[in-house]
Amino acid sequence: MSETPSTPVENGSALVLFSGGQDSAVCLAWALERYGRVETVGFDYGQRHGVEMDARLAVRDGMADLKPEWAERLGPDHVLDLRGFGAIGETAMTTDRHIETDERGLPTTFVPGRNLIFFTYASALADRRGIVNLVGGMCETDFSGYPDCRRDTLDAMERALRLGLARDLRIETPLMRLTKAETWALAHDLGGDPLIDLVLEDSHTCYLGERGRRHAWGYGCGACPACELRARGWAEWTARR
Template identity: 45%
Template sequence: MKRNTALVVFSGGQDSTTCLAWAKKHYEHVETVTFLYGQKHSLEVDVAKAIAADFGVENHLLDMSLLGQLTDNALTSDKPIESKEGEIPNTFVDGRNHLFLSFAAVLAKQRGITDLVTGVCETDFSGYPDCRDAFIKSLNVTLNLAMDYLFVIQTPLMWLDKSETWALADELGYFDYVRENTLTCYNGIKGSGCGECPACHLRQAGLDNYMARRGLA
């Protein structure tokens, strides 16, 4: 069991790339795991592989395409993206973070890694129930009991808004890298994205707020 090692749940987006930079600072050895779950844009997987290579870390790809067959959402089908006030957006994939972290834990145990790092965030969680701190703490206990192994799920972004996430990337020395090389857009466009989807709106609003704070707006 290697306590100073971490496995980052990694999509190649703004949040998970910032988490990867955070993990590289705090752990001697870091690996990443990316999931193929039937998402519309396979570019996400290519971007994750490329970023992992840039960071000099091993990237594991796990096929969980069954998840895309079971769920009805805008990320694994051609349904238009909808976000109605008071309702969970249809970009929510039922069970995604639960299953991702569970499978990441299995992989981590096989590799003697104890710490799982994920970019979930309750501050800007977009209505997703599996981004809440209570869920993460509950799952952490469950995984420890299920495998009799002392996992720690690290959530460095949990209480940060998007502006503060940009600030963390900057503090870690990866502001420009995250801005130019990550894929957050629901329509599969790197960098600034399509500018129209909810993910792009959230990312850009956070960037604008951070740039204003720095006096660069």
Template identity: 40%
Template sequence: MKNEKAVVVFSGGQDSTTCLFWALSKFGEVATVTFDYGQRHAAEIEHAQAIAEELQVPFKILDMKLINQLSANALTRNDIPVEQQDGELPSTFVPGRNHLFLSFAAVYAQAIGARHLITGVSEADFSGYPDCRDTFIKSLNVTLNLAMDAQFVLHTPLVWRDKAEVWALSDELGALDFVREKTLTCYNGIPSSGCGDCPACRLRNAGLEAYLKAKSEGAAV
């Protein structure tokens, strides 16, 4: 695949940055696309751009704030707490987000002559989000190809990995310290290990702790 071009759906967080390093190891040309959907913290976009610039890959921002006119969620509204009730989707779920983002990423990919799309969805650590499931990605891949008369391939290198395994992959790619220090996953907009209290931080930090413990003991993750 070294002679082919890919687009990474990119947020500057742990998962998408690991996917970016994965893509750089697989494809000859890699571009990134990020989305301004009115997220609480503009720092997310700033981190994504800084990472793309440091790794010298093209960076494209698409305006998707229209999505906020259709739903209310904790990722775009400061007055909605980050929480999850038993049997319900987390308040951070943005309905249709991955569907829309991947569809627009495909339009961008076609415009720049890229056939491969990479996204960091995970069904192992997906908080119940329906648009992080493998079945959704496979279905959308077929739909995009039919809708655009294209031969896109959607790659999900993290889909069956829990957070410890995502850290293991970043280490395999020689990017553990980079991802650990320079990404932003925290729902409160704090980079690196974040606030330590929100669900995203707890998941990220517990995964790192588990991976480092297994590594120090010589155990496979």
């Protein structure tokens, strides 16, 4: 299964799974460069870092200001209520508990089946909207060990959705083989310093929802796994510039 289109799809459309974090922001820019129509979908699953639901709107608005062609291609935003699902796992992402490693060796920020549920709901929305390209920011190079971020998992999911919907859906994962440093580099390639500034100021990645502390790499607690990955990637990328 391909991870990126080999050439721009001028008349195609895409639905970006858009949380408002660094990775999904870069994926939105990536999609806006390739597709003639791009819509976004966010998921409210009761996450502790619910501030991302506000951040995603700021990033969308800022993205439209970066390039006229992006503004023309950016379609509507959708938000789906998945709080019932989020309550099932009782993970550190949805309840007030420490972030640690469980008996499987996975961080307690892992929400079982989250990406599978996201793509199931996104595919239903895409089917109604006449969209066949789903874009997600999953990565198995620099990540927290989540099994549903692996490309093998998403290839299986893609096959299931194609069968279940009788539609030639594609799950695109442009960041799958990139480190966080390479994701920063891709952001710069796509939108230069203005996109970097937008990601730094308006995107939100911190699992604890911390927006009061501004670091060189953006806002966050600086200690959760998401902040550590983002900070390390920033340091590696800026050291090479």
